[in-house]
Amino acid sequence: MRGHSSTNDSIQKRTMGRVLWILLCLSFGLSGCEPDWSGEGPNRNLSLAQGPGNSKLAVSWTLSGLTFTEARCTALGIGSMDVYLLRPSDNAVLAVWSSVVCGLDRYSLSELPAGQVRVHVEAIQKPGTNPRKCVPYLGEVLATTGPQFSDPPIVVPLKPYSTCP
Numbered sequence: 001m002r003g004h005s006s007t008n009d010s011i012q013k014r015t016m017g018r019v020l021w022i023l024l025c026l027s028f029g030l031s032g033c034e035p036d037w038s039g040e041g042p043n044r045n046l047s048l049a050q051g052p053g054n055s056k057l058a059v060s061w062t063l064s065g066l067t068f069t070e071a072r073c074t075a076l077g078i079g080s081m082d083v084y085l086l087r088p089s090d091n092a093v094l095a096v097w098s099s100v101v102c103g104l105d106r107y108s109l110s111e112l113p114a115g116q117v118r119v120h121v122e123a124i125q126k127p128g129t130n131p132r133k134c135v136p137y138l139g140e141v142l143a144t145t146g147p148q149f150s151d152p153p154i155v156v157p158l159k160p161y162s163t164c165p
Contacts, residue, residue: 055145
């Protein structure tokens with residue numbers, strides 16, 4: 001089974017900041033005033049070759065080298081996955097996808113910033129008698145977004161994280 005998501009919430013916030021920065025520069029007549037498009041200063045590692053928000057990435061997750069199926073998710077007590085896209089330099093959250101179907105063999109993300117990102121995946125225990133969110137497995141990898149979906153998808157190996165009640 002495959003899933004797909006897109007987001008541009010973080011892109012919209014950065015775009016508003018860029019517009020304000022440009023207006024400020026123009027109002028004060030500052031020469032050489034150029035905004036930091038990536039938000040990471042001189043050490044940025046996100047490329048603007050394709051522009052922010054035009055890149056793609058496909059991911060999948062495994063546990064002990066095996067992909068997840070609906071039956072395996074049920075057997076492990078996993079109800080869904082949360083997928084985080086982080087900036088590698090400071091782990092700032094660029095985007096979050098919650099309640100992603102656990103048993104996917106490929107999850108496609110679009111409208112991402114170009115360049116290197118950290119993909120963080122958390123397996124979320126099925127809701128039960130305990131109302132607290134419990135994460136029995138998690139994992140993360142560095143990946144590079146691009147103009148096409150990665151094929152094969154980038155694999156995020158999950159490891160035991162906590163014991164859920």
